[in-house]
Amino acid sequence: MRTSFKTVANGLDFDSYPMRLWAKAKKYGIWDPAAIDFSQDKKDWAELDHLHQLFIARVVTQFQAGEEAVTLDLLPLIMAVAKEGRIEEEMFLTSFLWEEAKHVEGFSRFINEVIGPDIFAEAKKDALVPAYQTIFYEILPECLNKLTTDASPENMARASVTYNMIIEGVLAETGYLAFHQTLEANKILPGMMEFTAKLKQDESRHIAYGIFLLSRLISENGPSVWDAVQDQMQKMMFLAAAQIQQSDDLYDDNNMPFGLQKGAFTAYAQDQFMKRFARIERARTQTLEEIHEEAME
Secondary structure, eight states: OOOHHHHTTTTTTTSSHHHHHHHHHHHOOOOOOOOOHHHHHHHHHSSSSSSHHHHHHHHHHHHHHHHHHHHOOHHHHHHHHHHHOHHHHHHHHHHHHHHHHHHHHHHHHIIIIIIIIHHHHHHTTSSSSSSIIIIIIIIHHHHHGGGGTOOHHHHHHHHHIIIIIIIIIIIIIIHHHIIIIIIIIOOOHHHHHHHHHHHHHHHHHHHHHHHHHHHEEEEEEEEHHHHHHHHHHHHHHHHHHHHHHHTTTTTTOOOOGGOOOOOOOOOOOHHHHHHHHHHHHHGGGOOOHHHHHHHOO
């Protein structure tokens, strides 16, 4: 039974980091995927050869499946935070589901209006490589759904590592790099570039919250949470690297699309991982006040 309301007793903490993120979500998250103009993308697509179309279609397939997965699996994290009465964090988390759903819509539009059924059917035969399936078919839903029955700090940490740090902070960031080095470098598909810029902006807030959440959990609960974070980060990074390698292996060494080099994305992913890991590790010796101050910088 509920006995009180925080906002009645003490009001919202507008100076808290989650409320700062909430303010950014309201300001920058109000965009419509239906308004993205793909007319030039259709023209550019028609000029691409089969290899380049297939590469883009495979990347889009991985993004689309991933966005659907996180949209479907996210609710238990929101519910776990809500049950703790953290109203400021829950308010910000409501924007997650809204934004992930918009990402699903945008990629669906691109698939239907630009890629078309034939090349998409070919791409999805092999785009979701084995490591991808392990991450998105097994580990993500397992970690998030576990919070419905056991929302311990350790389980919340594993869920956030999987979703915020690896799926968004490593895999999605690597996907954006792939688009930058192919679409932006060749000045093609401007609608997709506009769309992914919006995605990156949205997910930068998601990652920022994930770092804050994990830092708070470590500071509040100590070594047991850090051990869970470290274990999940290492396990998930192994799978993320395998996914990128398996995606590279879909192409012949001497015929990579857009002149890309095999292994380049793996190195970038490793760098993203180390940055996330180092930032979270600092929480082991920080107070909640110090975590809050650093997040505000």
